Amino acid sequence: MSVFSGLKLKSMKLIRVLLLAVVLCFGNLAFAGEGMWLPQLLKALNEGDMQTMGMKLTAEQVYSVNEGSLKDAIVHFGGFCTSEVISPEGLLLTNHHCGYGQIQSHSTIEDNYLKKGFWAATKADEKANPGLFARFIERIDDVSEIILKGVNDDMSPSEVQSIVDKNINAYMSDNQGSQYEEWMVRPFFNGNQYFAFKTVTYPDVRLVGAPPENIGKFGADTDNWVWPRHTGDFSLFRIYAGTDNQPAEYSADNQPFVPKHYLPISMDGVSEGDFTMVFGFPGRTNQYLPSQAVRQIVEINDPAKIEIRDVALKIMDKYMRADEKVRLQYSSKFARIANYWKKWIGEKTGLEKTNAVAKKQDLEEEFTKRVKVDSKLWGQYGHLMKKFGEKYAAIERYSFTKDYYDEVVRRNVEIMTVASVLDRMVSRFENNGEAGYNDFKPRVAGYLENHFKNYNANIDQEVFIALSDLYRDNVDREYCPTTFSVTAKSLEVALTDIFQRSAFKDQDKLKAIFEMTPEDAVKALKGDPIYILFSDWKGVYDEKVAGPYSEIKAEIDLLQKRYMRGLIDAFPEKTFWPDANSTMRVTYGKVQGYEPRDAVYYKPVTHFDGVVEKYIPDDYEFDLDEKLLDLYRSKDYGPYADATGSVPVCFIGTNHTTGGNSGSPAIDAEGNLIGLNFDRAWEGTMSDINYDPSICRNIMVDIRYVLFVVDKYAGASHLIEEMTLVHPKTK
Ligand code: ARG
Ligand code: ASP
Numbered sequence: 001m002s003v004f005s006g007l008k009l010k011s012m013k014l015i016r017v018l019l020l021a022v023v024l025c026f027g028n029l030a031f032a033g034e035g036m037w038l039p040q041l042l043k044a045l046n047e048g049d050m051q052t053m054g055m056k057l058t059a060e061q062v063y064s065v066n067e068g069s070l071k072d073a074i075v076h077f078g079g080f081c082t083s084e085v086i087s088p089e090g091l092l093l094t095n096h097h098c099g100y101g102q103i104q105s106h107s108t109i110e111d112n113y114l115k116k117g118f119w120a121a122t123k124a125d126e127k128a129n130p131g132l133f134a135r136f137i138e139r140i141d142d143v144s145e146i147i148l149k150g151v152n153d154d155m156s157p158s159e160v161q162s163i164v165d166k167n168i169n170a171y172m173s174d175n176q177g178s179q180y181e182e183w184m185v186r187p188f189f190n191g192n193q194y195f196a197f198k199t200v201t202y203p204d205v206r207l208v209g210a211p212p213e214n215i216g217k218f219g220a221d222t223d224n225w226v227w228p229r230h231t232g233d234f235s236l237f238r239i240y241a242g243t244d245n246q247p248a249e250y251s252a253d254n255q256p257f258v259p260k261h262y263l264p265i266s267m268d269g270v271s272e273g274d275f276t277m278v279f280g281f282p283g284r285t286n287q288y289l290p291s292q293a294v295r296q297i298v299e300i301n302d303p304a305k306i307e308i309r310d311v312a313l314k315i316m317d318k319y320m321r322a323d324e325k326v327r328l329q330y331s332s333k334f335a336r337i338a339n340y341w342k343k344w345i346g347e348k349t350g351l352e353k354t355n356a357v358a359k360k361q362d363l364e365e366e367f368t369k370r371v372k373v374d375s376k377l378w379g380q381y382g383h384l385m386k387k388f389g390e391k392y393a394a395i396e397r398y399s400f401t402k403d404y405y406d407e408v409v410r411r412n413v414e415i416m417t418v419a420s421v422l423d424r425m426v427s428r429f430e431n432n433g434e435a436g437y438n439d440f441k442p443r444v445a446g447y448l449e450n451h452f453k454n455y456n457a458n459i460d461q462e463v464f465i466a467l468s469d470l471y472r473d474n475v476d477r478e479y480c481p482t483t484f485s486v487t488a489k490s491l492e493v494a495l496t497d498i499f500q501r502s503a504f505k506d507q508d509k510l511k512a513i514f515e516m517t518p519e520d521a522v523k524a525l526k527g528d529p530i531y532i533l534f535s536d537w538k539g540v541y542d543e544k545v546a547g548p549y550s551e552i553k554a555e556i557d558l559l560q561k562r563y564m565r566g567l568i569d570a571f572p573e574k575t576f577w578p579d580a581n582s583t584m585r586v587t588y589g590k591v592q593g594y595e596p597r598d599a600v601y602y603k604p605v606t607h608f609d610g611v612v613e614k615y616i617p618d619d620y621e622f623d624l625d626e627k628l629l630d631l632y633r634s635k636d637y638g639p640y641a642d643a644t645g646s647v648p649v650c651f652i653g654t655n656h657t658t659g660g661n662s663g664s665p666a667i668d669a670e671g672n673l674i675g676l677n678f679d680r681a682w683e684g685t686m687s688d689i690n691y692d693p694s695i696c697r698n699i700m701v702d703i704r705y706v707l708f709v710v711d712k713y714a715g716a717s718h719l720i721e722e723m724t725l726v727h728p729k730t731k
Contacts, residue, residue: 033590033691034577036578036579036657036658038195038578043063046059050275053589054274055669056670057669070263071584073261074136074279074280074584075092075136076135077094077663079133080098081094081660082662086263089257091208091722092238095234095235096217097216098235100332102207103207113210117210117211117215126238127207129205129206130250132203133203134202135199135200136199136202137198138199141196143195146171147194157557164187171196172185180200180202180203181198181199183198183199190564192561195583197584200247204247207236208719215709216232216235218624221338222622224342225339225680227596227699228602229679230606230650231649232705239256241255263671263672264672265673266726266728267640267727268727269642269702270591272592276590276591278655278667278677280657280661280664282580282659283580284658287577287579287689288567288579292389305340305341308412308467309407311466313341319456329453329454342682350683351686354695356689356690359690371566381563381569395549397476401479401541404474404475408468409538409541412467414455418504420534421448422504423534429518445514457505457506460505461500464495464499473488479541479545481537497529498529498530499530513525587661589654592652592654593652596681602652607647608649609632612629642704648702648705651675651700652681652697652698655698656687657680657687661698662677664676674700675702677700680696680697681695681698684697707720
């Protein structure tokens with residue numbers, strides 16, 4: 001309680017009561033639970049609130065530039081997930097689905113670590129992962145004045161961008177660090193504020209351990225985004241450094257990294273109502289969109305993307321069920337496509353169920369009311385709502401078509417992705433001649449080698465035809481490739497012919513093209529029927545859709561920047577948090593169950609008994625192995641069981657998280673690790689757009705399940721010995 005006096009706390013409580021009244025009137029303002037906060041601002045904005053909710057730490061213990069603090073244990077894992085240091089020897093904990101690519105890359109058919117798990121017996125057995133990095137944040141500074149210097153409200157989007165870019169470049173060249181140090185400048189509040197992050201990156205990160213998929217991915221796609229959950233979604237890595245403990249490229253001489261801070265691990269677990277904090281790198285949220293944008297997401301964008309993936313997934317599923325080899329080849333692709341398909345369904349349903357559009361409208365009404373009574377505010381923000389209406393109406397067709405193009409051409413039809421890579425090779429030749437072509441060729445060859453390992457042309461052909469049909473049916477004819485200007489029936493015939501005649505589905509044929517001289521190869525590529533269709537499609541799209549889309553989008557972005565500032569000005573009683581942008585954030589809440597629907601209450605903790613309840617022998621999602629079943633039969637749980645006598649597996653809380661928070665530590669009131677974040681509950685996946693504390697829950701693996709698997713299942717007790725286990729509740 002260092003900074004906030006009792007008086008301040010009392011007045012904060014009063015403000016909260018007032019706020020609650022406001023919230024009840026028109027919703028969507030910050031509750032306890034909502035918000036992804038900047039760690040360096042906790043002291044000024046959140047410390048009192050967090051302590052009222054039960055946190056025993058000071059903000060300084062969470063984030064400090066001078067002393068070791070919690071933030072020094074938080075690591076951006078490869079730039080796409082979060083991880084945390086859990087031992088004085090640089091041991092790193094993250095999700096199984098975050099380390100999946102690395103686990104897969106070390107696997108062979110004979111030694112399949114996805115299937116049977118991997119545990120390095122000694123440090124010498126830990127496996128290097130070229131390209132993977134662990135990034136720490138050293139400090140965060142407000143650089144808004146420097147970056148926004150020279151920008152004013154009368155400028156066009158492109159004028160603003162060019163000044164900001166120039167200022168950022170100047171700042172970066174003034175602040176160059178060593179090879180592994182970098183300052184990153186990022187916009188906050190839609191460009192109203194800028195922060196610089198000083199980072200240190202360690203490029204030698206090795207795989208230490210991973211449970212088999214029937215633990216790490218237990219429940220797979222059926223249970224994905226679902227509570228109650230029983231997945232042990234974790235894997236272990238280790239950061240290595242040079243002998244001076246500084247970042248260094250992989251070398252056999254490198255030593256385990258000694259961190260400034262690592263998280264002690266609580267053996268005492270959580271109960272409903274306990275304070276929790278999740279620290280990590282959330283990717284993207286859009287919490288301050290106007291109602292028109294939310295309506296478009298609910299009515300136009302989400303349904304379009306869901307429908308397209310629905311069709312693609314059904315086709316994949318049909319082939320995967322019929323053939324075990326295909327299932328193995330496509331399971332990772334299927335999981336990736338199904339992940340967001342399922343998320344969008346949950347998001348759309350949740351936005352509807354929580355009346356998100358009406359809530360935004362209420363907020364806008366209140367905003368307008370407040371702005372109207374103040375001539376200065378009216379001058380700045382009075383025009384915004386009308387302008388939003390115009391711009392969102394104007395962008396609707398383009399944004400719908402963009403989703404269609406992205407989903408069909410860029411994401412779900414594999415032969416189109418191949419075409420786009422080969423198209424880049426053609427451009428290299430045309431722009432940089434043979435040298436450009438030869439330079440690029442090995443990368444393309446590597447890409448194709450990988451691609452064909454897990455490719456089934458029958459699936460792709462069916463997806464290609466089905467999604468093209470959908471495109472033709474749903475996208476305005478003027479935005480379709482000319483090939484589509486025929487009847488549906490003859491289009492199918494034409495597409496079958498195009499696919500059948502293309503070399504792009506055939507590794508050997510492409511290899512033969514790659515053996516030709518660059519000139520002949522380019523000629524062959526450009527003559528391929530899929531290439532011709534791709535060029536036609538992309539040409540129409542770039543000219544008629546992408547151009548106008550980005551122009552209107554830039555105007556919307558500028559309006560959003562004004563609206564964000566307007567909200568801050570018009571609601572001075574509210575503390576705003578900036579939307580996630582892959583920078584370091586703290587979110588805090590409580591362990592809490594929820595009511596997914598009428599008369600149903602979900603308790604916040606699952607147990608090992610529930611894993612066995614879900615067991616379906618030989619099922620590819622819910623199978624268990626004998627070793628785990630034996631532990632269940634003998635109840636050999638060691639110190640990892642809770643008062644129920646079973647091992648807790650997962651728990652949920654009101655922490656506001658999003659994609660990128662996977663692998664984030666769940667931390668208790670005293671700074672100990674209690675769990676590992678990996679997902680959200682389905683009913684609340686709209687939290688990226690409209691956080692609602694009644695149903696938005698993040699899902700974490702209980703750290704005792706992680707320890708149970710490492711110790712009792714894998715027998716890797718040497719890893720447990722590295723860690724610091726504590727008993728904060730029973731000390
Ligand atoms: N839904 C989680 C997140 O968005 C976990 C995804 C990985 N698991 C899966 N079955 N696809 O990323
Ligand atoms: N599963 C997500 C991730 O991989 C987390 C989430 O979206 O809640 O980052």
